[in-house]
Amino acid sequence: MDISDPGGTKRVLRSTLKQARQELDKTTRERQHTALIARCVELIHERSAGTVAAYHPLPDEPGGPGFLPALRAATGAVLLPISEAEGAMLWAPYEGEEAMAKGDLNIPEPVGERRDWRALLDCDIVFLPALGANRRGFRLGKGAGYYDRTLARLAEAEAPQPLLAVVLFDHEVTHDVPVEAHDMPVNVIVTAEALHRV
Known part of the structure:
Protein backbone atom coordinates (compact mmCIF):
# COMPACT_ATOMS: atom_id res chain seq x y z
CA MET A 1 0.00 0.00 0.00
CA ASP A 2 1.38 3.40 -0.98
CA ILE A 3 0.63 5.60 2.06
CA SER A 4 1.82 8.65 0.13
CA ASP A 5 -1.06 8.26 -2.36
CA PRO A 6 -4.17 7.03 -0.52
CA GLY A 7 -6.43 8.13 -3.37
CA GLY A 8 -4.47 6.03 -5.87
CA THR A 9 -4.41 3.08 -3.48
CA LYS A 10 -8.19 3.34 -3.10
CA ARG A 11 -8.70 3.30 -6.87
CA VAL A 12 -6.65 0.11 -7.23
CA LEU A 13 -8.39 -1.52 -4.26
CA ARG A 14 -11.84 -0.59 -5.61
CA SER A 15 -11.02 -2.30 -8.89
CA THR A 16 -9.74 -5.42 -7.09
CA LEU A 17 -12.76 -5.66 -4.80
CA LYS A 18 -15.24 -5.05 -7.64
CA GLN A 19 -13.67 -7.85 -9.65
CA ALA A 20 -13.75 -10.22 -6.67
CA ARG A 21 -17.44 -9.40 -6.19
CA GLN A 22 -18.23 -10.21 -9.80
CA GLU A 23 -16.36 -13.50 -9.53
CA LEU A 24 -18.34 -14.79 -6.54
CA ASP A 25 -20.16 -17.93 -7.63
CA LYS A 26 -23.94 -17.99 -7.34
CA THR A 27 -24.04 -20.53 -4.51
CA THR A 28 -21.56 -18.60 -2.35
CA ARG A 29 -23.31 -15.30 -3.08
CA GLU A 30 -26.75 -16.62 -2.12
CA ARG A 31 -25.41 -18.31 1.02
CA GLN A 32 -23.79 -15.06 2.12
CA HIS A 33 -26.94 -13.05 1.31
CA THR A 34 -28.97 -15.32 3.59
CA ALA A 35 -26.41 -15.13 6.41
CA LEU A 36 -26.00 -11.35 6.05
CA ILE A 37 -29.74 -10.79 6.32
CA ALA A 38 -29.82 -12.93 9.47
CA ARG A 39 -26.94 -10.90 10.98
CA CYS A 40 -28.67 -7.60 10.18
CA VAL A 41 -31.92 -8.80 11.72
CA GLU A 42 -29.94 -10.02 14.74
CA LEU A 43 -28.50 -6.51 15.13
CA ILE A 44 -31.97 -4.97 14.77
CA HIS A 45 -33.32 -7.18 17.57
CA GLU A 46 -30.26 -6.54 19.73
CA ARG A 47 -30.79 -2.78 19.45
CA SER A 48 -34.62 -3.00 19.57
CA ALA A 49 -34.50 -0.87 16.44
CA GLY A 50 -37.80 0.62 15.30
CA MET A 89 -28.59 12.60 -0.39
CA LEU A 90 -32.24 12.68 0.59
CA TRP A 91 -34.11 9.89 2.37
CA ALA A 92 -37.58 8.42 1.93
CA PRO A 93 -39.43 5.41 3.36
CA TYR A 94 -39.23 2.04 1.62
CA GLU A 95 -42.80 0.89 0.92
CA GLY A 96 -41.99 -2.13 -1.24
CA GLU A 97 -40.63 -2.57 -4.76
CA GLU A 98 -43.89 -1.32 -6.29
CA ALA A 99 -43.19 2.10 -4.76
CA MET A 100 -39.71 2.47 -6.31
CA ALA A 101 -38.44 4.26 -9.40
CA LYS A 102 -35.02 4.42 -11.07
CA GLY A 103 -33.06 7.44 -9.86
CA ASP A 104 -30.38 9.58 -11.50
CA LEU A 105 -27.71 6.91 -10.83
CA ASN A 106 -29.98 4.16 -12.25
CA ILE A 107 -30.50 2.80 -8.72
CA PRO A 108 -34.06 2.13 -7.51
CA GLU A 109 -35.23 4.88 -5.15
CA PRO A 110 -38.42 5.28 -3.10
CA VAL A 111 -41.05 7.65 -4.43
CA GLY A 112 -42.41 8.79 -1.06
CA GLU A 113 -41.87 11.97 0.94
CA ARG A 114 -38.24 13.06 0.93
CA ARG A 115 -36.24 14.32 3.89
CA ASP A 116 -32.67 15.55 4.26
CA TRP A 117 -29.88 13.95 6.30
CA ARG A 118 -31.66 14.80 9.57
CA ALA A 119 -33.98 11.86 8.85
CA LEU A 120 -31.10 9.65 9.97
CA LEU A 121 -31.35 11.09 13.48
CA ASP A 122 -34.68 9.24 13.75
CA CYS A 123 -32.97 5.94 12.92
CA ASP A 124 -31.61 3.42 15.40
CA ILE A 125 -29.27 1.85 12.82
CA VAL A 126 -27.92 2.99 9.45
CA PHE A 127 -26.90 0.05 7.24
CA LEU A 128 -24.29 1.29 4.77
CA PRO A 129 -23.02 -0.13 1.49
CA ALA A 130 -19.31 -0.28 0.63
CA LEU A 131 -16.82 -2.24 -1.40
CA GLY A 132 -14.71 -3.01 1.66
CA ALA A 133 -13.66 -1.85 5.10
CA ASN A 134 -10.70 -2.20 7.42
CA ARG A 135 -10.89 -3.58 10.96
CA ARG A 136 -11.02 -0.04 12.38
CA GLY A 137 -14.35 0.50 10.64
CA PHE A 138 -13.26 2.78 7.82
CA ARG A 139 -15.21 1.83 4.71
CA LEU A 140 -14.20 2.03 1.07
CA GLY A 141 -17.09 3.36 -0.98
CA LYS A 142 -17.35 3.73 -4.72
CA GLY A 143 -15.60 7.09 -4.66
CA ALA A 144 -18.39 9.64 -5.10
CA GLY A 145 -18.41 10.62 -1.41
CA TYR A 146 -22.20 10.66 -0.95
CA TYR A 147 -22.10 8.71 2.29
CA ASP A 148 -19.02 10.39 3.76
CA ARG A 149 -20.61 13.83 3.33
CA THR A 150 -23.86 12.63 4.89
CA LEU A 151 -22.11 10.92 7.80
CA ALA A 152 -19.98 14.01 8.46
CA ARG A 153 -23.14 16.11 8.84
CA LEU A 154 -24.65 13.46 11.06
CA ALA A 155 -21.57 13.37 13.31
CA GLU A 156 -21.72 17.15 13.76
CA ALA A 157 -25.33 17.05 14.96
CA GLU A 158 -25.76 17.59 18.70
CA ALA A 159 -28.15 14.67 19.01
CA PRO A 160 -28.05 10.95 19.83
CA GLN A 161 -26.36 9.12 16.99
CA PRO A 162 -27.62 6.01 15.19
CA LEU A 163 -25.43 2.92 15.09
CA LEU A 164 -23.51 2.81 11.80
CA ALA A 165 -23.17 -0.67 10.29
CA VAL A 166 -21.46 -1.48 6.99
CA VAL A 167 -22.64 -4.66 5.21
CA LEU A 168 -19.96 -6.68 3.39
CA PHE A 169 -19.16 -10.08 1.96
CA ASP A 170 -16.73 -12.00 4.17
CA HIS A 171 -13.65 -11.39 2.00
CA GLU A 172 -14.18 -7.61 1.90
CA VAL A 173 -12.88 -6.90 5.41
CA THR A 174 -9.25 -6.06 4.68
CA HIS A 175 -6.41 -4.19 6.36
CA ASP A 176 -5.56 -2.53 3.02
CA VAL A 177 -8.19 0.26 3.15
CA PRO A 178 -6.32 3.56 3.56
CA VAL A 179 -7.86 6.38 5.61
CA GLU A 180 -8.15 10.02 4.55
CA ALA A 181 -9.29 13.00 6.61
CA HIS A 182 -12.84 12.95 5.20
CA ASP A 183 -13.43 9.24 5.87
CA MET A 184 -16.02 8.47 8.55
CA PRO A 185 -15.82 5.21 10.55
CA VAL A 186 -18.67 2.85 11.33
CA ASN A 187 -19.49 1.08 14.61
CA VAL A 188 -20.15 -2.43 13.29
CA ILE A 189 -19.00 -4.44 10.27
CA VAL A 190 -21.68 -6.95 9.28
CA THR A 191 -20.50 -10.03 7.40
CA ALA A 192 -22.02 -13.46 6.90
CA GLU A 193 -19.50 -14.74 9.40
CA ALA A 194 -20.11 -12.33 12.29
CA LEU A 195 -21.00 -8.91 13.65
CA HIS A 196 -17.59 -7.29 14.03
CA ARG A 197 -17.66 -4.53 16.68
CA VAL A 198 -15.29 -1.66 16.00
Whole structure:
Protein backbone atom coordinates (compact mmCIF):
# COMPACT_ATOMS: atom_id res chain seq x y z
CA MET A 1 0.00 0.00 0.00
CA ASP A 2 1.38 3.40 -0.98
CA ILE A 3 0.63 5.60 2.06
CA SER A 4 1.82 8.65 0.13
CA ASP A 5 -1.06 8.26 -2.36
CA PRO A 6 -4.17 7.03 -0.52
CA GLY A 7 -6.43 8.13 -3.37
CA GLY A 8 -4.47 6.03 -5.87
CA THR A 9 -4.41 3.08 -3.48
CA LYS A 10 -8.19 3.34 -3.10
CA ARG A 11 -8.70 3.30 -6.87
CA VAL A 12 -6.65 0.11 -7.23
CA LEU A 13 -8.39 -1.52 -4.26
CA ARG A 14 -11.84 -0.59 -5.61
CA SER A 15 -11.02 -2.30 -8.89
CA THR A 16 -9.74 -5.42 -7.09
CA LEU A 17 -12.76 -5.66 -4.80
CA LYS A 18 -15.24 -5.05 -7.64
CA GLN A 19 -13.67 -7.85 -9.65
CA ALA A 20 -13.75 -10.22 -6.67
CA ARG A 21 -17.44 -9.40 -6.19
CA GLN A 22 -18.23 -10.21 -9.80
CA GLU A 23 -16.36 -13.50 -9.53
CA LEU A 24 -18.34 -14.79 -6.54
CA ASP A 25 -20.16 -17.93 -7.63
CA LYS A 26 -23.94 -17.99 -7.34
CA THR A 27 -24.04 -20.53 -4.51
CA THR A 28 -21.56 -18.60 -2.35
CA ARG A 29 -23.31 -15.30 -3.08
CA GLU A 30 -26.75 -16.62 -2.12
CA ARG A 31 -25.41 -18.31 1.02
CA GLN A 32 -23.79 -15.06 2.12
CA HIS A 33 -26.94 -13.05 1.31
CA THR A 34 -28.97 -15.32 3.59
CA ALA A 35 -26.41 -15.13 6.41
CA LEU A 36 -26.00 -11.35 6.05
CA ILE A 37 -29.74 -10.79 6.32
CA ALA A 38 -29.82 -12.93 9.47
CA ARG A 39 -26.94 -10.90 10.98
CA CYS A 40 -28.67 -7.60 10.18
CA VAL A 41 -31.92 -8.80 11.72
CA GLU A 42 -29.94 -10.02 14.74
CA LEU A 43 -28.50 -6.51 15.13
CA ILE A 44 -31.97 -4.97 14.77
CA HIS A 45 -33.32 -7.18 17.57
CA GLU A 46 -30.26 -6.54 19.73
CA ARG A 47 -30.79 -2.78 19.45
CA SER A 48 -34.62 -3.00 19.57
CA ALA A 49 -34.50 -0.87 16.44
CA GLY A 50 -37.80 0.62 15.30
CA THR A 51 -36.48 2.57 12.31
CA VAL A 52 -33.40 1.89 10.20
CA ALA A 53 -31.84 3.37 7.09
CA ALA A 54 -30.41 1.08 4.45
CA TYR A 55 -29.59 0.83 0.74
CA HIS A 56 -31.17 -0.91 -2.23
CA PRO A 57 -28.68 -3.68 -3.11
CA LEU A 58 -27.54 -3.77 -6.72
CA PRO A 59 -27.20 -7.26 -8.24
CA ASP A 60 -23.57 -7.64 -7.09
CA GLU A 61 -24.00 -6.00 -3.66
CA PRO A 62 -24.37 -7.77 -0.29
CA GLY A 63 -27.92 -8.50 0.84
CA GLY A 64 -29.64 -9.53 -2.36
CA PRO A 65 -33.35 -9.20 -3.16
CA GLY A 66 -34.45 -10.39 0.30
CA PHE A 67 -32.53 -7.68 2.18
CA LEU A 68 -35.06 -4.84 2.28
CA PRO A 69 -38.18 -6.97 2.84
CA ALA A 70 -36.42 -8.63 5.80
CA LEU A 71 -35.38 -5.31 7.32
CA ARG A 72 -38.86 -3.91 6.87
CA ALA A 73 -40.43 -6.99 8.48
CA ALA A 74 -38.04 -6.75 11.43
CA THR A 75 -38.52 -3.02 12.05
CA GLY A 76 -41.61 -1.70 10.27
CA ALA A 77 -39.74 1.37 9.00
CA VAL A 78 -36.82 1.50 6.55
CA LEU A 79 -35.45 4.66 4.94
CA LEU A 80 -33.59 4.54 1.62
CA PRO A 81 -31.32 7.14 0.01
CA ILE A 82 -32.06 9.29 -2.99
CA SER A 83 -29.03 10.73 -4.80
CA GLU A 84 -29.21 14.43 -5.53
CA ALA A 85 -26.99 16.86 -7.42
CA GLU A 86 -23.56 17.77 -6.04
CA GLY A 87 -23.28 14.68 -3.88
CA ALA A 88 -26.27 15.35 -1.63
CA MET A 89 -28.59 12.60 -0.39
CA LEU A 90 -32.24 12.68 0.59
CA TRP A 91 -34.11 9.89 2.37
CA ALA A 92 -37.58 8.42 1.93
CA PRO A 93 -39.43 5.41 3.36
CA TYR A 94 -39.23 2.04 1.62
CA GLU A 95 -42.80 0.89 0.92
CA GLY A 96 -41.99 -2.13 -1.24
CA GLU A 97 -40.63 -2.57 -4.76
CA GLU A 98 -43.89 -1.32 -6.29
CA ALA A 99 -43.19 2.10 -4.76
CA MET A 100 -39.71 2.47 -6.31
CA ALA A 101 -38.44 4.26 -9.40
CA LYS A 102 -35.02 4.42 -11.07
CA GLY A 103 -33.06 7.44 -9.86
CA ASP A 104 -30.38 9.58 -11.50
CA LEU A 105 -27.71 6.91 -10.83
CA ASN A 106 -29.98 4.16 -12.25
CA ILE A 107 -30.50 2.80 -8.72
CA PRO A 108 -34.06 2.13 -7.51
CA GLU A 109 -35.23 4.88 -5.15
CA PRO A 110 -38.42 5.28 -3.10
CA VAL A 111 -41.05 7.65 -4.43
CA GLY A 112 -42.41 8.79 -1.06
CA GLU A 113 -41.87 11.97 0.94
CA ARG A 114 -38.24 13.06 0.93
CA ARG A 115 -36.24 14.32 3.89
CA ASP A 116 -32.67 15.55 4.26
CA TRP A 117 -29.88 13.95 6.30
CA ARG A 118 -31.66 14.80 9.57
CA ALA A 119 -33.98 11.86 8.85
CA LEU A 120 -31.10 9.65 9.97
CA LEU A 121 -31.35 11.09 13.48
CA ASP A 122 -34.68 9.24 13.75
CA CYS A 123 -32.97 5.94 12.92
CA ASP A 124 -31.61 3.42 15.40
CA ILE A 125 -29.27 1.85 12.82
CA VAL A 126 -27.92 2.99 9.45
CA PHE A 127 -26.90 0.05 7.24
CA LEU A 128 -24.29 1.29 4.77
CA PRO A 129 -23.02 -0.13 1.49
CA ALA A 130 -19.31 -0.28 0.63
CA LEU A 131 -16.82 -2.24 -1.40
CA GLY A 132 -14.71 -3.01 1.66
CA ALA A 133 -13.66 -1.85 5.10
CA ASN A 134 -10.70 -2.20 7.42
CA ARG A 135 -10.89 -3.58 10.96
CA ARG A 136 -11.02 -0.04 12.38
CA GLY A 137 -14.35 0.50 10.64
CA PHE A 138 -13.26 2.78 7.82
CA ARG A 139 -15.21 1.83 4.71
CA LEU A 140 -14.20 2.03 1.07
CA GLY A 141 -17.09 3.36 -0.98
CA LYS A 142 -17.35 3.73 -4.72
CA GLY A 143 -15.60 7.09 -4.66
CA ALA A 144 -18.39 9.64 -5.10
CA GLY A 145 -18.41 10.62 -1.41
CA TYR A 146 -22.20 10.66 -0.95
CA TYR A 147 -22.10 8.71 2.29
CA ASP A 148 -19.02 10.39 3.76
CA ARG A 149 -20.61 13.83 3.33
CA THR A 150 -23.86 12.63 4.89
CA LEU A 151 -22.11 10.92 7.80
CA ALA A 152 -19.98 14.01 8.46
CA ARG A 153 -23.14 16.11 8.84
CA LEU A 154 -24.65 13.46 11.06
CA ALA A 155 -21.57 13.37 13.31
CA GLU A 156 -21.72 17.15 13.76
CA ALA A 157 -25.33 17.05 14.96
CA GLU A 158 -25.76 17.59 18.70
CA ALA A 159 -28.15 14.67 19.01
CA PRO A 160 -28.05 10.95 19.83
CA GLN A 161 -26.36 9.12 16.99
CA PRO A 162 -27.62 6.01 15.19
CA LEU A 163 -25.43 2.92 15.09
CA LEU A 164 -23.51 2.81 11.80
CA ALA A 165 -23.17 -0.67 10.29
CA VAL A 166 -21.46 -1.48 6.99
CA VAL A 167 -22.64 -4.66 5.21
CA LEU A 168 -19.96 -6.68 3.39
CA PHE A 169 -19.16 -10.08 1.96
CA ASP A 170 -16.73 -12.00 4.17
CA HIS A 171 -13.65 -11.39 2.00
CA GLU A 172 -14.18 -7.61 1.90
CA VAL A 173 -12.88 -6.90 5.41
CA THR A 174 -9.25 -6.06 4.68
CA HIS A 175 -6.41 -4.19 6.36
CA ASP A 176 -5.56 -2.53 3.02
CA VAL A 177 -8.19 0.26 3.15
CA PRO A 178 -6.32 3.56 3.56
CA VAL A 179 -7.86 6.38 5.61
CA GLU A 180 -8.15 10.02 4.55
CA ALA A 181 -9.29 13.00 6.61
CA HIS A 182 -12.84 12.95 5.20
CA ASP A 183 -13.43 9.24 5.87
CA MET A 184 -16.02 8.47 8.55
CA PRO A 185 -15.82 5.21 10.55
CA VAL A 186 -18.67 2.85 11.33
CA ASN A 187 -19.49 1.08 14.61
CA VAL A 188 -20.15 -2.43 13.29
CA ILE A 189 -19.00 -4.44 10.27
CA VAL A 190 -21.68 -6.95 9.28
CA THR A 191 -20.50 -10.03 7.40
CA ALA A 192 -22.02 -13.46 6.90
CA GLU A 193 -19.50 -14.74 9.40
CA ALA A 194 -20.11 -12.33 12.29
CA LEU A 195 -21.00 -8.91 13.65
CA HIS A 196 -17.59 -7.29 14.03
CA ARG A 197 -17.66 -4.53 16.68
CA VAL A 198 -15.29 -1.66 16.00
